[in-house]
Amino acid sequence: MNHRPIVALDFPNRQEIETFLSYFPKEESLYVKVGMELFYQEGPEIVHWLKSLGHDIFLDLKLHDIPNTVESAMRGIARLGVDMTNVHAAGGKRMMAAALNGLKEGSSDGKPPVLIAVTQLTSTSEEEMHTDQGLSCSLKESVLHYAKSAEISGLDGVVCSALEAADIKEATRSDFVCLTPGIRPQGASVGDQKRVVTPAKARELSSSYIVVGRPITRSEHPYESYLSIKKEWNGEI
Numbered sequence: 547m548n549h550r551p552i553v554a555l556d557f558p559n560r561q562e563i564e565t566f567l568s569y570f571p572k573e574e575s576l577y578v579k580v581g582m583e584l585f586y587q588e589g590p591e592i593v594h595w596l597k598s599l600g601h602d603i604f605l606d607l608k609l610h611d612i613p614n615t616v617e618s619a620m621r622g623i624a625r626l627g628v629d630m631t632n633v634h635a636a637g638g639k640r641m642m643a644a645a646l647n648g649l650k651e652g653s654s655d656g657k658p659p660v661l662i663a664v665t666q667l668t669s670t671s672e673e674e675m676h677t678d679q680g681l682s683c684s685l686k687e688s689v690l691h692y693a694k695s696a697e698i699s700g701l702d703g704v705v706c707s708a709l710e711a712a713d714i715k716e717a718t719r720s721d722f723v724c725l726t727p728g729i730r731p732q733g734a735s736v737g738d739q740k741r742v743v744t745p746a747k748a749r750e751l752s753s754s755y756i757v758v759g760r761p762i763t764r765s766e767h768p769y770e771s772y773l774s775i776k777k778e779w780n781g782e783i
C-alpha cells in the first residue's frame with residue numbers, strides 16, 4: 547500500500563508554499579489540498595502552478611449556495627483540472643446534483659473531478675451541533691443522513707471524521723469515498739478539531755483518504771513528519 551496523506555496547504559501565499567515545499571525532494575509527487583485561505587489570495591494560478599510541479603490537487607472551497615450558482619461555479623472549477631473538489635451537504639440534494647452537473651459540463655476530457663460533500667465538520671462536537679444547528683438527532687445520525695443524501699445525489703463520497711467512515715460505507719456502498727480530516731498523530735496538539743483520530747486508527751476505521759495540515763505544515767521537519775504519518779497511514783509502523 548502506498549497511499550499518500552493529502553497535505554492541507556493552509557498558507558496565505560505562494561511564497562510560503564515555496565518555502566514549505568523546499569523541505570520535500572523535488573521528485574516527490576504530493577496530493578495537496580488548496581483551501582480558502584490560499585485560493586482567495588492567489589486565485590486559480592496557484593492551482594496551475596502546483597499542477598505544473600506534478601502534484602495532485604483537492605480544491606477545498608466547500609461550496610454552499612443556490613443550485614444555479616453552485617452549478618456555474620463548478621463548471622469553472624472543472625476547467626481548472628483539479629482532481630477532487632467539495633460542497634456542503636447542507637446545501638441539499640438539488641444543490642449537490644447541480645454541482646455534479648456543472649462539473650460534468652465543465653470537464654472537457656469527460657473525466658470530472660471527484661465530488662464529495664462535507665457532512666459535519668470535524669471541528670464540530672455533538673453538543674455544538676445541538677446548540678448551534680438546532681438539531682436534536684445524534685451527530686452520527688446527522689452525518690449518515692448527509693452521506694445518504696450525497697449518495698442519492700450521485701456524488702462520489704463525503705468528508706467526515708474517520709470515526710464515522712465504517713458506518714457510512716455500510717449505509718451507502720463500500721467504495722463510497724470517506725475523506726477524513728481531523729488527523730492527529732499520538733500526542734500532537736488537537737487545536738480547533740474535535741473529532742480526531744491517529745493515522746493508524748483512520749486506516750483501521752476504513753477512511754479512504756486522510757487530510758493532514760498542521761501536524762505537517764507547522765512541523766519543524768515537515769518532510770520527516772509527512773513520511774512518518776504516511777507510514778502510519780499505510781500500516782507500516
Ligand SMILES: O=C(O)c1cc(=O)[nH]c(=O)n1[C@@H]1O[C@H](COP(=O)(O)O)[C@@H](O)[C@H]1O
Nearest residue numbers: 554606666667668705727728757758759760
Ligand atoms: O473539507 C475539509 O477539508 C475539511 C473538512 C472538515 O470537516 N474538517 C477539516 O479540518 N477540513 C480541512 O482539513 C484541514 C485540516 O487541517 P489540520 O487540522 O491543520 O490538520 C483544514 O484545511 C480544514 O479546512
